[in-house]
Amino acid sequence: MVSTDVPEQLKKFEIPDRITMLEGNGELPKIEVNSDWSTAEIYLQGAHVTDFQKKGEPPLLFTSQCSRFAVGQPIRGGIPVIFPWFSAREGMPSHGFVRISDWELHEATTVPDGGVSLRFGFSETALSATLPPYRANYVVTVTDQLTLELIITNASGDQNLNFEDCLHTYFAVEDINAVSVVGLKGLNYLDKVESFALKAESADALKIASEVDRIYLDATGPVEILDSKLRRKIRIDKSGSASTVVWNPWITKAQQMPDFFNDDYRQMLCVESGNVASNKIVLPPGKSSVLKVTLSSMPL
Ligand code: BG6
Numbered sequence: 001m002v003s004t005d006v007p008e009q010l011k012k013f014e015i016p017d018r019i020t021m022l023e024g025n026g027e028l029p030k031i032e033v034n035s036d037w038s039t040a041e042i043y044l045q046g047a048h049v050t051d052f053q054k055k056g057e058p059p060l061l062f063t064s065q066c067s068r069f070a071v072g073q074p075i076r077g078g079i080p081v082i083f084p085w086f087s088a089r090e091g092m093p094s095h096g097f098v099r100i101s102d103w104e105l106h107e108a109t110t111v112p113d114g115g116v117s118l119r120f121g122f123s124e125t126a127l128s129a130t131l132p133p134y135r136a137n138y139v140v141t142v143t144d145q146l147t148l149e150l151i152i153t154n155a156s157g158d159q160n161l162n163f164e165d166c167l168h169t170y171f172a173v174e175d176i177n178a179v180s181v182v183g184l185k186g187l188n189y190l191d192k193v194e195s196f197a198l199k200a201e202s203a204d205a206l207k208i209a210s211e212v213d214r215i216y217l218d219a220t221g222p223v224e225i226l227d228s229k230l231r232r233k234i235r236i237d238k239s240g241s242a243s244t245v246v247w248n249p250w251i252t253k254a255q256q257m258p259d260f261f262n263d264d265y266r267q268m269l270c271v272e273s274g275n276v277a278s279n280k281i282v283l284p285p286g287k288s289s290v291l292k293v294t295l296s297s298m299p300l
Contacts, residue, residue: 019032029045030043031105031108035143037115037144038146039053072100074099079168081138082099083136083165086274101125104120105118118140118141118142122136135152146296164274168245169236171225171269176208184223192213208248208269213247233299236273238292239290247269248265
C-alpha cells in the first residue's frame with residue numbers, strides 16, 4: 001500500500017529516500033528505512049524491528065513467514081522489546097505488554113554517516129497500573145550496524161521502579177547445525193529446559209543440537225554467533241545489560257507454536273540482551289537505565 005494511506009502524524013516523519021511510512025502486514029503501520037549501508041523495517045506496534053539487512057548481505061534478523069501481524073498479538077521474530085517483565089506471568093501477557101502495544105514515533109533524523117535514527121516513546125497503558133509512573137523511550141539507529149537503546153526512566157518522586165527488560169533478538173542463520181555461540185564460557189546460567197537448574201557454561205563455543213533456553217546471569221560481555229555455512233560472524237555488543245538469553249525451541253516446541261513453521265527452528269537463533277531474573281533492575285526515583293545493543297556482522 002502506498003504511503004498516502006498512513007496517518008498524517010506518521011507521514012510528517014518521512015524523509016525522501018530514507019524513511020517511508022507504509023501499511024505493513026495485517027494493515028499495521030510500518031516504517032521502511034534506507035541508509036547508505038542497509039535497509040530496515042520497524043512496526044509501530046511494539047516499536048518492533050522486523051528486518052535489518054546490510055546491502056549485499058542476507059538479512060541479519062529472522063522473522064517467521066508464519067508470524068501473526070495483528071493488533072495486540074506479538075510478532076514472531078525480529079526484535080521484540082520486552083518490558084516490564086520477562087517470560088510468562090499468570091493472567092498477563094508473556095514478556096510484558098510493550099511488545100504488543102502501540103508506540104509513538106517522536107523523532108526521525110538522518111545521522112552524519114549516511115544513516116537514520118528513530119526515537120520512539122511509549123505512553124502508559126492500563127496494564128501499567130501496577131507500576132509507579134515511568135517513561136520508556138527506544139532509539140533505533142540504522143547504519144552499517146543496527147544500534148538499539150531502550151531507556152527507562154522512573155518518573156515517580158518516591159518509589160523504586162522494579163522491572164525486567166530485554167531486546168529479544170531473533171538472528172537469521174543458514175543452518176542451526178552449523179552455528180556456534182562464543183562469549184558465554186564461565187558464566188552461570190538458569191537452564192529453563194531443566195526447571196531453571198543453575199549451571200555453569202563450560203563450552204568455548206556453544207553448539208545448538210536440541211532445545212536451548214538459558215538465562216546467562218551477570219553476563220555483561222559481547223557475544224558472537226559464528227555461522228560457518230553462511231561464512232558470517234554476527235557480533236552483539238552491549239552495555240547496561242547483565243543478562244544474555246539464548247533460545248532455540250527446536251523440533252517439538254516449534255511444532256507447538258502456531259506462529260512458527262515446523263522447520264523455522266533451523267533458520268534462527270535468539271540471543272537476547274537484557275536484565276532479567278536475578279539481574280532485574282531496581283531503579284530509584286528520578287533515575288534512568290539505558291540498555292544499549294549494537295549488532296554488526298562481518299565475514300567469517
Ligand atoms: C525466550 C524464553 O526468551 O522467549 C522462552 O526464554 C520463550 O522460554 C521464548 O519460550 C518465546 O516466548 P514467546 O512468549 O514469544 O513465545
